[in-house]
Amino acid sequence: GDSVTQTEGPVTVSESESLIINCTYSATSIAYPNLFWYVRYPGEGLQLLLKVITAGQKGSSRGFEATYNKETTSFHLQKASVQESDSAVYYCALGDPGNYKYVFGAGTRLKVIA
Amino acid sequence: EAGVTQSPRYAVLQEGQAVSFWCDPISGHDTLYWYQQPRDQGPQLLVYFRDEAVIDNSQLPSDRFSAVRPKGTNSTLKIQSAKQGDTATYLCASSRDWVQNTLYFGAGTRLSVL
Numbered sequence: 001g002d003s004v005t006q007t008e009g010p011v012t013v014s015e016s017e018s019l020i021i022n023c024t025y026s027a028t029s030i031a032y033p034n035l036f037w038y039v040r041y042p043g044e045g046l047q048l049l050l051k052v053i054t055a056g057q058k059g060s061s062r063g064f065e066a067t068y069n070k071e072t073t074s075f076h077l078q079k080a081s082v083q084e085s086d087s088a089v090y091y092c093a094l095g096d097p098g099n100y101k102y103v104f105g106a107g108t109r110l111k112v113i114a
Numbered sequence: 115e116a117g118v119t120q121s122p123r124y125a126v127l128q129e130g131q132a133v134s135f136w137c138d139p140i141s142g143h144d145t146l147y148w149y150q151q152p153r154d155q156g157p158q159l160l161v162y163f164r165d166e167a168v169i170d171n172s173q174l175p176s177d178r179f180s181a182v183r184p185k186g187t188n189s190t191l192k193i194q195s196a197k198q199g200d201t202a203t204y205l206c207a208s209s210r211d212w213v214q215n216t217l218y219f220g221a222g223t224r225l226s227v228l
Contacts, residue, residue: 045220045221048216101170107156
């Protein structure tokens with residue numbers, strides 16, 4: 001079946017350091033999966049961070065970026081300089097435009113320390 | 115616009131008891147999803163609807179779980195006889211259509227089965 005694997009947390013990074021959270025996917029039943037990063041900040045609900053629907057394209061939001069790499073089936077999340085406010089749980093997900101179905105990874109808890 | 119509303123926020127049950135979760139999606143969103151999220155795991159799809167029709171309930175434990183969306187707006191997820199393994203957060207999400215391509219999540223209902 002379709003699946004998403006991401007960096008196992010928790011991940012602790014110092015403020016102003018760079019970050020990468022790995023995400024790889026398997027889309028055996030989806031010809032052209034769409035890829036997403038969702039985030040849950042403390043005390044809040046899950047919300048979309050960024051999305052990319054075309055292989056080879058890059059998405060960006062709030063200083064984060066991720067590139068859809070079909071060759072390596074990856075969608076790693078990166079940020080050049082993290083802030084304490086980036087502390088949250090990040091979920092990689094793939095979506096099937098054929099049936100409006102989404103599959104989520106297990107989530108990566110990020111803690112940014114001052 | 116108002117977000118996705120879920121109730122109750124918390125529920126604590128003994129094994130064998132029944133519980134219902136209610137979801138009010140964003141107005142105009144035709145697709146509604148129910149996800150189960152065990153602690154430290156990602157959301158796992160239980161069932162989703164397009165308007166009032168069930169599109170996929172293959173992951174719903176049909177002997178104890180049921181879900182309805184009779185008028186294509188609000189939805190109810192019910193567990194007939196809860197088990198300790200049902201302990202999780204139950205998330206409702208809605209989307210307008212695939213062009214928008216974004217899930218909007220409610221705050222979730224945290225269920226504990228003792």
